[in-house]
Amino acid sequence: MSKLFPQRFKLLFYFVKIFIILSTLVRIIFVLWVFKELDTSFFKLANTFLVGVLFDLGTVSFFALPYALYLLFFPQRWYGSLFDRIATWCGYTLGIVIFLFSFFAEITFWEEFKNRFNFIAVDYLIYTYEVVKNINESYPIPLLIGGILLFTAVLLFITKRRGIFQKTFHSESTFMEKLFPTLLVISTVLIFVLFVNNKDAEQFENRYNNEIAKTGIYSFFSAFQKNELSYTDFYRTLPINEAFAEVKSEFKRRGDTLLFPEKESIYRNISNTDSLPEQRPNVIFICVESLSANFLGSFGNTENNTPTLDSLANHSLFFTNLFATGTRTVRGMEAITLSIPPTPGRSIVKRENNQQLFTIGEVFKQKGYERNFFYGGDGYFDNMNSYFGGNGFNIVDRGRGFLLDASITTTRTNIEDEEVTFENAWGIADEDIYNKVIKVADEAHGAGKPFFDFVMTTSNHRPYTYPEGKIDIPSGSGRSGAVKYTDYAIGAFLKKAQSKDWYKNTVIIIMADHCASSAGRQELDVKNYHIPALILNLPNAAPQKVENLASQIDVFPTLFSLLNWNYNTNLFGTDILKMKPAEERAFVGTYRKLGLLKKDGSIMVLGDQQLSNFYRWNRETNELMPLENDNRFLNEIISNYQTADYLFRNEGLKLTTLGIEK
Known part of the structure; x- marks a missing residue:
């Protein structure tokens, strides 16, 4: 090698070369995977790889730095000593294993999310037990680990065969000769630490x-370091009083009465203007894992995997134009319980200071309901127990893992082994959780207590396994089987529930937490936020298909209106059935992109770096066509997202702030 790159650094630069080659191979795999969705013009594709190589160099420099410093300061007289050989072989082997493992993990992550590692991957690292078990059930782990080790051995053999180790150990490079390459590595690391962000790779209009x-x-x-985003630091804002004035004016137009009109607050009273008697049936809410609208025959699917739901669509209040706010279960839980637009960064369910908030559970409490949260897995996952328990819900889960916080006074009931017929990495089969719901409902009915149950299912999730013999698709064969079993379990639950005395006075709501896939090539893939929602067994209500554009946050405010409730609320949602066409809207977002969709297909998207883009969404093609900016629309979206973020960060969602006792 030249004096700029002395022979002592031969192995280090070979290590860098291997990383770039492997990373490029993964990049090629992803290109082929989504080729039809990519911008494949020569200039754009070439720049995609060029930017990728630059980020590869920055990434591998962090791995190279410790060994570069070792090479710089390790005395020349000890080159090739036993210690030098052991340290070099071990370090090189460990680096190769890490690279190969990360590339395998990226491919499996891409398969499910069509994204590089992000918040979700960080969460998966935290919840190791569930994720490792899920991977073990979804992939041939011994074969894959064996493949990684075999590939590592092959790379080690090639490296040795090419004489790379020998040249490194038999070098006579001096300290001064080693200084330049070391400074080069240090400089690269410093540049990426001080001046480069992960989003700097986003140089293209196409998301892929x-x-x-x-x-x-x-x-x-990057995701690990930046798991929260300050709205005011990164997004377009208005003076806070103007933002609240905009939101309050919308509530006033709907006839709501603000209780603190002079404060930065949306706490208000909603009155039953028709003076009809309030109805207080039991309410069971089934939050179905990853149930995209396009899985249902009611939305054009021809696989006949949802006969139960398709039948219910004709005998319920069926919302055909409803959109999830986000792409993960905790984001759906946030939207449903807090009835709030998605705030940037991680879901409120996973943040600190998220207890004693005004949720839909508080409205049920005002009306005398017992509130229960059912989850077929371990509720410590994704902080669900802490969130629901800390907001007044009793917890029913598998009872393993972390206990609830000492400050949480609600009860926790275990789902015992004898109550479980099938279980995988994420939890028990949907039939088992529904059987537990029925058992708890029987107890509440016997005690004369009205109940609100929030039930989170798990069966429609990788590894897509479920009890054999229930449907005609083998367990573990893919998403279609999981969807069909999910539908089957709902049918079995309803059949059992209908035999119970409490059923005739029980409303059942079925809605997805999010879609099975949310990735697309554009800023927001709007189609992949479309979810089904049904309200069954409503007293004195005829079946109806509701085509109004609406959001997850609106479903429970709609129910409260249908039950003729007078109540105080801190929820952003509104009665879908009373929306005028100009009021119809849906909030959709990722942890960074915040969107507001309107009835006419116009959608504004806010991004960090205080960006905003305005589009027309073509429902048929799912394309976003750029439009000239609309300042009125821009103020509306800023106001909703800014006030939502402000209320959480300034304890405006807290019961004590609203003058409500625990």
Whole structure:
């Protein structure tokens, strides 16, 4: 090698070369995977790879730095000593294993999310037990680990065969000769630490080009470091009094009465203007894991995997134009319980200071209901027990893992082993959780207590396993089987529930937490936020298909209106059935992109770096066509997201702030 790159650094630069080659191979795999969705013009595709190589160099420099410093300061007289050989072989082998493992993990992550590592990957690292078990059930782990080790051995053999180790150990490079390459590595690291962000890879209009340009390991540590985003620091804002004035004016137009009109607050009273008697049936809410609208025959699917739901669509209040706010279960839980637009960063369910908030559970409490949260897995996952327990719900889960916080006074009931017929990485089969719901409902009915149950299912989730013999698709064969079993279990639950005395006075709501896939090539893939929602067994209500554009946050305010409730509320949602066409809207977002969709297909998207883009969404093609900016629309979206973020960060969602006792 030249004096600028002395022979002592031969192995280090070979290590860098291997990383770039492997990373490029992964990038090529992703290109082929989504080729039809990419911008494949020569200039854009070439730039995608060029940006990718630059991020690869930055990423591998962090791995190279410790060994570069070792090479710089390790005395020349000890080159090739036993210690030098052991340290070099071990370090090189460990680095190769990490690279190969990360590339395998990226491919499996891409398969499910069509993203480089992000918040979800960070969460998966925290919840190791569920994730490792899920991977073990979904993939041939011994074969994959064996493949990684075999590939590692092959790379070690090639490296040794090419004489790379020998040249490193038999070098006579001096300290001064080693200084330049070490400074080069240090400089690269400093540049990426001080001046480069993961989002700098996003140089393209096509989302897939942006994701492919990134480097997975770098994206992972970026997400780990920046798991929350300050709305006021990163997004377009208005003076806070103007933002609240905009939101309050909308509530006033709907006839709501603000209780603190002079404060930064949306706490208000909603009155039953028809003076009809309030109805207080039991309410069971089934939050179905990953149930995209396009799985249902009611939305054009021809696989006949949802006969139960398709039948219910004709005998219920069926919302055909409803959209999830986000792409993860905790984001759906946030939207449903807090009835709030999605705030940037991680879901409120996973944040600190998220207890004693005004949720839909508080409205049920005002009306005398017992509130229960059912989850077929371990509720410590995704902080669900802490969130629901800390907001007044009794917990029913598998009872393993972390206990509830000492400050939480609600009860926790275990789902015992004898109550479980089938279980996988994420939890028990949907039939088992529904059987537990029926058992608890029987007890509440016997005690004369009206109940509100929030039930979170798990069966429609990778590894897509469920009890054999229930449906005609083998367990573990893919998403279609999981969807069909999910539908089957709902039918079995309803059949059992209908035999109970409490059923005739029980409303059942079925809605997805989010879609099975949310990724697309554009800023927001709007189609992949479309979810089904049904309200069954409503007293004195005829079946109806509701075509109004609406959001997850609106479903429970709609129910409260249908039950003729007078109540105080801090919820952003509104009665879908009373929406005028100009009021119809849906909030959709990722942890960084915040969107507001209108009835006419116009959608505004806010991004960090205080960006905003205005589009027309074509429902048929799912394309976003750029439009000239609309300042009135811009003020509306800023006001909703800014006030939502402000209320959470300034304890405006807290019961004590609203003058409500625990």
